Amino acid sequence: MEFSAAVLTAVNQPLSIERVTLTGLAPRDVLIRNAASGLCHTDLEIMCGSLAYPVPVVLGHEGAGVVQAVGEDVVSLKPGDHVIASWSPHCGHCFYCERDQPILCEPLTRHQPAGLLPDGRSRLRLNGQMLHHFSVVSSHAQFSVVTESGAIKIPQDMPLDRACLIGCGVMTGVGAVSRLAQVQAGTNVLIIGCGAVGLNAIQAAAFEQAEMVIAVDRDDSKLALASRFGATHVMQADDATLEMIKAATAGRGADYVFEAAGSEAALQLAMEATRPGGQLVILGKTEVNRKVGFRFGSMMGEKRIIRSSYGGARPLRDFPWLAQRYLDGKLNLDDLISTRLPLDRINEGFDAMRNGQGIRHVVTFD
Template sequence: MKAAVMTGIGAPLEIQAVDLSEPKANEVLVKIVATGVCHSDLNALNDATTPTPTILGHEGAGIVAAVGPNVGKVKVGDKVALSWVPYCGTCEFCVTGAVHLCESAFEPMFAGTLLDGTSRLSKDGEKIYHNSLLSTFAEFAVVPEMSCVKLPDDMPLAQASLIGCGVATGYGAAVNAAKVTPGSTVAIFGIGGVGVNAIQGARIAGAAKIIACDVKTANLEIAKTFGATHTINVAQENVEEALKELTGGFGVHFAIDCSGHTGATESAWRAVRKGGTVVVVGAFNSTVSLSIPAGGFHRVGKILKGSFYGDTQPFRDFPAIAQLYLDGKFMLDELVLDRISLDEINNAFNSFHDCNCINVGRSVIEFETVPALKGNSGTDELEIVS
């Protein structure tokens, strides 16, 4: 198959023909139809701990082409969105509903393998590593069954590809982690691919005021189209004073920090009212520290909560988001900034270095028109025919 291969840290991806083995037990072969290019892919490209060669890509959607033994959640021909954090379903976190905290995926994820510690990817007999247990920058992917979430048949796959990362994280930060309530006030810090979906989550949860906070005027204008009722340019205004002014001096009920900057979290903490909640989904640099006032901490009753993946439960949240989109209540079309071919992938990576480039959405790689699909056995395998 054709794939974009990372051959070295920071090096341009190379379009190569690589081999993909058939799925094993509890694995699914997916024909990738669309995949988003996320800033996290750039982070992986520049990360010295990423094993090479590897095929990046973790925001994908496609059609189930074959299933391995013991697979029961999907069948051949299903449209699926892919989750890059599969879970075991049996550990202490999973059985209490906190599937986003399951640790089963992380050891193989960091090792560049699938869940059993091996790879299905190779070239000329030499192993190629997986990325986030998915590797969607390729025409096909073998992935864990727990990464495959069935979607409605009428769901377009370019839009569906974005659900599995930034969309679910932002939506989940508001709906699952913060638990935004009807009539409440919400501040969103960092209006990028996650922040706009936190805005959408807050809107769907019924917030009365949704206040977008960012340094980019263009992003703040875009935020209004996704449901922000007010905007604050934090480079031009005192964000804490502005938020309190918008809330009768009390501060917001909820603040969601998608920026990854500790300064934003500190501002969010000071800008939420007594009993308010601050949710952090942005990843901090490990070399910095977070400082919040210790004096009177117990008296203000505030909650500071970290949220990984927006506390997402993929098999619940992905179909819900897809249905909200199909019902006209969730904006996904506007998040597809550009539709490109796999051969143009390095251009998408280069755009991340342009500070003027709009980052509220994704470039989406679309593979050639989905070929005719012919069931070989009706349940186990799909023959791809031209």
């Protein structure tokens, strides 16, 4: 079959909308007819070359849609099921899966950086040549092919343009607070960076009943959103921010700190603002080969420091949980979406991201 997809053919070039070919389904494959795909900064990193990836490639890893077809060995899904794609499928039996670290699944980490599905092969062709998958999802297309554990069934009444956000930004922010750090009620929580991940960490801290939820950013519009998502205090990021945080927390610093800005300055502030005995979760990222430094003394005081890419996600458990929270009115996804765009305007969404405009731009399909 043929379908339209946004293809990156070279770094620092816009995406081109191409007709690509599906070669067929393997026994454990699931074919998803995408309804929506969120634009993420990781896509932008590939486009600008700060994160190396083979091209040509169909980008996108935050997708949701309806199962169109399944391979002969798929047992958990059927055509018509509504699903969210996960960029962290796992085999269940490798070294890391056996040690309850499925995000490090060896087939995934071996083949995903090469632009292949977990079995080491591509299912896509462009003009007869192999086309790479991005992060085993490639959701900036009318259809995606994922392995069975990478398609997570959700309630049929969950709006798919909001469901797609759960696949990356929502899971990362909420999971960091609720699953990974397990924030306790009555504690003080600091979130540095109020983009998609940071806003979701804020609302998770609020529904975990943190006593104080402090949001820090340079952008007034994002701080306004932070208040809507549950922040009790908002602070501009400047030279006085650390003093303000200390003043709000009896001079100690926050019990839990979540760094979601992805800069050296944000990392240093996060280190300094974590109280002795507190916990810091680093969610932001910068160029993979860039060295960052911080004051060694800011690590002292028995602080627990964790780097997380997916907020301790267990997609099979967590995606339906998050979808149900939205349906119950307890998770704000509506205010995360800045614009909805058709596939042929996807470059406009990435241009807005480059300019710091909006939180999430979502491609929707008819």
